[in-house]
Structures are given as structure tokens and as C-alpha cells.
Amino acid sequence: MRGLLRSRLFWAAVLVLAVAAVLPLGVSGYVLGLLTLAYYFGVFAMAWDLLFGFAGEVNFGPTFLVGLGAYGAGILNSETGLPIPVCVLFGAALAVAGGLLLAVPALRLSGPYFGLTTLVAVLLLQQMVTVFAKYSGGEIGLTIPDVLSISDITNYYIALGFMAISGLVLFGLSRSALGLILQACGQDPVEAQALGFNVAKHKLAAFCVSALFSGLAGAMLVFYLGTASPGTVIDIAVGVQVIIAAVLGGRRTILGAAVGAAVLIVAGEVLRPLGQLSTFIVSAVALLAILLMPSGLLGVLMRQRS
Numbered sequence: 001m002r003g004l005l006r007s008r009l010f011w012a013a014v015l016v017l018a019v020a021a022v023l024p025l026g027v028s029g030y031v032l033g034l035l036t037l038a039y040y041f042g043v044f045a046m047a048w049d050l051l052f053g054f055a056g057e058v059n060f061g062p063t064f065l066v067g068l069g070a071y072g073a074g075i076l077n078s079e080t081g082l083p084i085p086v087c088v089l090f091g092a093a094l095a096v097a098g099g100l101l102l103a104v105p106a107l108r109l110s111g112p113y114f115g116l117t118t119l120v121a122v123l124l125l126q127q128m129v130t131v132f133a134k135y136s137g138g139e140i141g142l143t144i145p146d147v148l149s150i151s152d153i154t155n156y157y158i159a160l161g162f163m164a165i166s167g168l169v170l171f172g173l174s175r176s177a178l179g180l181i182l183q184a185c186g187q188d189p190v191e192a193q194a195l196g197f198n199v200a201k202h203k204l205a206a207f208c209v210s211a212l213f214s215g216l217a218g219a220m221l222v223f224y225l226g227t228a229s230p231g232t233v234i235d236i237a238v239g240v241q242v243i244i245a246a247v248l249g250g251r252r253t254i255l256g257a258a259v260g261a262a263v264l265i266v267a268g269e270v271l272r273p274l275g276q277l278s279t280f281i282v283s284a285v286a287l288l289a290i291l292l293m294p295s296g297l298l299g300v301l302m303r304q305r306s
Helices: 002-006 008-025 029-054 062-080 084-106 113-131 152-174 177-187 189-194 199-225 236-249 255-270 276-292 296-305
Strands: none
Touching: 008 029, 008 152, 029 062, 029 152, 029 177, 029 199, 029 236, 029 255, 062 084, 062 113, 062 199, 062 236, 084 113, 084 199, 113 236, 152 177, 152 199, 152 255, 177 189, 177 199, 189 199, 236 255, 236 276, 236 296, 255 276, 255 296, 276 296
């Protein structure tokens, strides 16, 4: 905790959150809705960065975990009418369980095979949504009976608070002894094993934590949107956005992933009048930024401060 309070990045994040907390006083409901979505994507990206940036495992299918949390919570609410908190916890638990079933055999693989396994898992989940359309709504989507709130401001503060708490926990973990061990396991697993660390166990723990926050964010997102569909929570393109956001913001920074997500969401919306050209411009700029700044936006700022 003492090391966390000494971090300049932590205090910079506190300042940004303080500014974000007063934004509803001066912006429209449209902007609040856009930022609310960005905050949930920020949690997706931060959870992904913990696994890739520290454990060194590339998850090409982050929407597998997001989709399990989203559809698990949505279907439970639709079929049983249970309260939102119970459904959200169920969605998170389902994401962790699904993540364990996927990670236990996948982490035994080396090279690119772990990433390919996670990518195939996304395709399987998409097929399951189609096959069990009676419960999932299929390609049309699932309508959620309950929503978090009908107030833009309330939804905004729920998303902001959730992102702040998630960021604090994930950032704290990354700066703890566990974070250092994960870095060692990701950078040189053979040496880490020689030092007495159980590499597979620590990577599995990182995957479970990533699954937990991905599932929570996915579940809360569907209760914000009021619907769950493959295009919003499972689509591979959504997963690519999560990955780009994390890398663009800064690998191994956790908080940079939230910055990258906000930049992508806001940039895409600002350029929306350009139609399909907007996607091309955002993708091209993100690609150039990644090529020219491998450490990401936050990484460059931190290096300049140093």
C-alpha cells in the first residue's frame, strides 16, 4: 500500500478521476453515455493487460470471458428475474469457471497456441449463442428485463466507480509481489521456475483475475445497455478493440489500458460522420501509434517524466 501511494501514476489517475467526477455538471447526456461505454471497455482492457503485460500470455479472445459474463447475467435475469447484483455475480463466476476450463489445458501449450486456443473459444461461444437461441436470443440479441438505471448521470457514476475500483485492485496487484512474480514468469519462465516459482500456477491466477473483472464488466455492460448480442459482447472485432486499447494506452501500466479505451471510443464517435472511413482512420492512427510508440501513450509520458 505504501508503494502504491508513492506512485506518480496512481496520483495522476486520482486527478483524472476527480475531473471525471465533475464532468456531469457540464456535458450533455450523449457525452455521458459515450464515456460510460468507454469506462466499461476500460475495465476490459485493464483486465487484458494484466494477463498480457505481466504474465506474458496473449489472449486473442478477451470477448470469450466478456461474453460469458454478459450472457450468463442476462439469461439468468431474463429467465428467473433475480436481482441485478445476484445476476452480475453469477456472470462473473461463470466467466471465471469458463476461464479455468479454458486456461488449465491451454496454459500447457507454448508459443502462439495459447492465443489460438482463446480465439477458437470465442468462435465456439458465438456458435453456442446461435444454437441456444431460445435462451440467448440468437443473432437478434437478448433483451434484458432490468437495467441499472434510466438516468444518464446515475449510469455514468456507476461505470466510473466500477472502473475506479477495478483499476485500483488491478493496479495494486500489478505493483505487489504477485505482479513482480508475474513479470518474471512472463519474461523468463525458465529462470522463474529455477528460482522456485510455480509459473503455471501464477499464470493461472492471473487468468482467473482477468476473467473475474472481464465477466463483471460484461455483466454490468448488458444491464447498462439493456440487451446482449454477439456484435456487442462476443464479436472478434470487439476483442481486437480491447487489445488495441490496452497496447495503445501502454503495456504493463494497467491504467494506460483505460486511457487507450477512452481514446478509441471517443475518436470513433467523433469520426462517425465519415462512415466506414472513420474505422479506417482510427485503425490507421492506432497502428501508427503502436509502431512508433511500442510502450504506449502512458509509457511515453512516464518515460518523459523520468
